[in-house]
Amino acid sequence: MSASVLLMQDIAKTFPGVVALDAASLSVRPGEIHGLVGENGAGKSTIIKVLAGVYHADDGTVSIQDTPVSPVTSEVIHAAGVRFIHQELHLVPHFTVTESVFMGQEITTRLGLSRRLMCARAETFFRDVLDVEINGDILIRDLGTAERKLVQIARALIDDQARLVVFDEPTAPLASGEIEKLFRAIRRLKDRGIAIIYVSHYLSEITDICDRVTVFRNGRDVAVLDKVDENCANELIKAMVGREIDALYPKSGHTRGALVLQAKGLGDTGYFSDISLSAHSGEIVGIAGLIGSGREELIDTLYGLRPARTGEVTLHGKPVRFSSPADAVARGMVLVPRDRRRDGLVLDMSVSENINLASLEEVSCYGIELRNRARERASRQIRELDIRPDNPAIISRQLSGGNQQKTVLARWLATRAAIFLLDEPTVGVDVGAKVEIYQLIENLARNGAAILLSSSDPGELIGMCDRVLVMMRGRITHETSAVGLSIDQLVAMTTGASTQNSAEGHADAR
């Protein structure tokens, strides 16, 4: 057996104005799960796209099973058994699951395409390898983010030829239950002798699943850990950000102000029902729940993205009925959406355009945009949030995932919104940036904003929130103070393993 399935050496890649990779190396041994970590913009996705043949490296060599590959094209790489689960979901919304899984690798019989056979194969794959039930005839657009991720995985692995599978932040859209499933699937792949590259910002995942880890910083590999256990998280952080981070979450202690947002008996058939909640000025209220718990739909409804069938919402004591997000924004309620590439940013617009999109009046005079003022305003936000590269004219699509998220945040932080709905605000954000974002959220609360934080990261909810609402099957099943709450307790509540109510939480909610 060869010493490495994959050896990438001194890879360099420059985009106009940005050095994405600058002599980065990566070596993966057969049958191992190899972690790849680094700050946002460190070049993780770029090196993976170089391997995929999406980008052509300016310099460096790639060998697979000790055979040099040159040039690196997607065909050669595919033939060598390398498969990719990219960070972005490239699925056609109006294709069925089966079509998506088999696109470009259809099974044909003498009678042409065999839809039945493919559908059965896809469904079997979901059941046996990923341990989920997904109907092969469902349209992609009717699937949630988590299921789409699984479709993407099935698409890469269905032909059974994989020897190295690359996962670029696969768990970002997943909830803890699904993550477990994914890990089980990944371990099963490993048992079959398939090597895995695993990119993630969740260090607990890295230490949990990986055998070795490579750390990237500023386009270079700065460290390789040959032995990974729970205790190396700090070592990883230090290698990633170049400094130690002592506290992920800012020390909180909020003074709760006036009641700002209140919902009573909110319901939408099939998604959630009888939701009552409240948020006060200066308070961070968490919403926990698995995918499908109705958490996502609830947030969308509050924001006017979908109509509420029953119930009512009051803002500052006045009943409101939002028929579109524009109404919500006009009343000072804003949303940082979970899918930033679809709903957060207009990807083909510049960072500056995206930051100013919601407050164009402020950078205009009689409706005419004042470009300098717009650019200055954007630059200020870019500096404030440390968005990299710090160029307001760069197209948002070209930003790394974490920097895209910061751009969405930058847009709303620049407005005078009083209520922030944050839906998975730190998905795909590196530890360093996470700390910054948490601090920003904390500052918002301190300045009197009411914050609703919906998250699948229990640590984040406990660390940031004053109160946590737990949703299950469309209902709020628990309402509890976050003080003294343990991750295990919270996970138990979201999965329904625990049923006792926290009376104390209820008491101070009124």
Place this chain on the structure above:
Amino acid sequence: MNQTLKSIIARFGFLIIIVAFVIFFSAVNPVFLGGDNLMNIVEGSAILLIVALGMTLIVATGGIDLSVGIALDFGAAFAIVAMKEYGFGWYGAALIGISGGAIVGLLNAALIVGLKVSPFLATLGTFFIGSSVQRIFTNGGGPISHRRMPQEFRDLAVGDVFGIPTEVVIAAVLVLAYFIVMERSIIGRRVHALGMQRSAARVAGLKVNKYLILCFVAASMTAAVGGLIASANIRMFTPLSGFSYLLDAIAAVFIGAALHPRGRPNIPGTVIAVLFLGVIANGLNLMGLNFNTKDALSGIILVSALALVVAQQKLRH
């Protein structure tokens, strides 16, 4: 191919082609470059340009308007009937004509925003409805002529302002207005945003529906202005004549978008593309080609131009 050559082609490929055509046509026929002929080209392009402005706006919203021809017809019909049957002066007739166009836009907007029909199907529907309404009211498509229309109205097509043909002046004013709105104003910024990524624009709090309604009505009213000029020119309303502008307008918008560094529909691009189409039509005319050959040739040139568009966009990435 080396990098600089690539980037030159990516930036200026289309302009190079236009210049090449101008040189070619003037080599074949020296009349082509004469001042009179150039003004002819501009004047002959005015109505198409006006229609294409509205189309640019619609394509920027991510849609398409197949009913611009109907709006143009309605503009002409309403104005002619207002003058002929109801004795309106030129001013009133123009306003009524433009309102006629607005009806078309409102119908589109109602279908698209109200019933959530895709712009393609909605405007196709409007196209069919509008066509048959015209046939019904003209007993199968006969023209409504109005030889003794007020001179002021007639002047929209044949008059001049300080020596510049009125229709060119009107087109120029509209170009300026569209340019300011689409390229310089915050309305334009929002329209581009919702056209590029509707869901993100919505979440950013933009009033997507309001802007869609606005754009479809504005585009139809603009096309109706084209209709006023067309009817003033021939002193009659010819049913279903607006259709001839549709495909050229769409082509112009997409060629124009290719001229933009980020591939967005834009006013300067549309203007250049319309003039390009004018140059081709005029140049082929001067070459004395027969009607059928001319059509085939301009078709080939259009397809090549669009192929270039695609190649250009690839080169940029």
